[in-house]
Amino acid sequence: MFIIYQIRSLEHTRKHYPGLACPLANGGGNGVTIVVLQRYVWWLGPMMPSMKYGVAFCDNGDKIPVAKWTPEITAKYKELKATTKTPLRLWRGMIVIPAIFLVLVLVAQIAKRTKANDDKEFTEYVNHPQAGDIFYANTGGTLVRSENSATTTNDVYALFKVIKIDGDSIFLAQGNASRVGTAEKPINEYKSGFWDDLKKETTGFSAIPVIISFQRLIQYRFFSVLPPQTDNSPGRISKIVRPDK
Known part of the structure; x- marks a missing residue:
């Protein structure tokens, strides 16, 4: 895992001293x-400010x-540095980033x-189907076999309503709307709104039971x-949706 961060510098204060002699100038x-500055780390926000430093x-x-700083320049820098405080915003990342991770952990837990609750409910409905339950199902399609392979074609996705249960048989009525995919044009049932759109198009169910x-459903x-x-x-x-729930 790679973490990309930046080392930045914040200029706290800048002050001109016309009476100070520049050691680089001829004749002083x-x-x-x-200038008083301070380095800090930037990663999703400022954090970990380091010691202040000066530039003249x-x-x-x-x-x-x-x-080449003269004692006078050093003294003025120390005076200026002493009056410069690290702003709280340079510690913001130390609060914001843990908070972000905490939110992500909470979201993941939820x-x-x-x-887990959905799986528990689904298992309950699978093991104890009732008349009126709506199955969001893929019928599996038809296997077309060749000499060296088998291909599923005419995959059908539809809503099915439970009519009755009789021994090992569950009688279902297929919704009047369906999606049909082939090997050349597969359907992604996980696409957002797939089942909702299909549900809106289903205005009734067939009278011929499936x-x-x-x-096999339980197993x-x-x-x-x-x-x-x-x-x-x-x-x-x-x-599986149970309308009265």
Whole structure:
């Protein structure tokens, strides 16, 4: 994992001292400007400010190396530095970043708990289906076999309403709207709004029942049509909704 950060400098204060002699100027002429700065780390916000430091310039713009500072320049710098405080905003990242991570952890925990509750509810509905339940299902399509391969075609996604349960048979009525995908034009059922759009288009259910295996539903959570057909592959139940819940 790589963390990219920046080292930045904040200029706290700048003061001109016309009476100070510049050690770089011939004859000691010109004044001196002293700047107090402070480095800090920037990563999603300012953090970890370091010790303050100073830079001095002659009036002609030349930077004075620290090694050539006169005692007078050093004294003025220390006076200026003593009156300069580190602003609280340079510590903002130390508060904001942990807060961001805390929020991410809480969101992840809530999502995990929500998924666990959804899985528990789904398992309950799978094990104890009731008349009126709505299955959001893929019928599995038809297997087309060739000499060396088998391809699923005509994948159908539709809503199915439970009519009754009789032994190992669950009688379903298919919604009048469906999505059909082929190997050349597959359908992504996880696309946002896929099932919602399909639900809006379903204004009723077919009068001809579809029968699936209760045993296969419990064991594999598959939409397995009865009687079994060698050319049909089992589909997947994506979601079960119980209208009175």
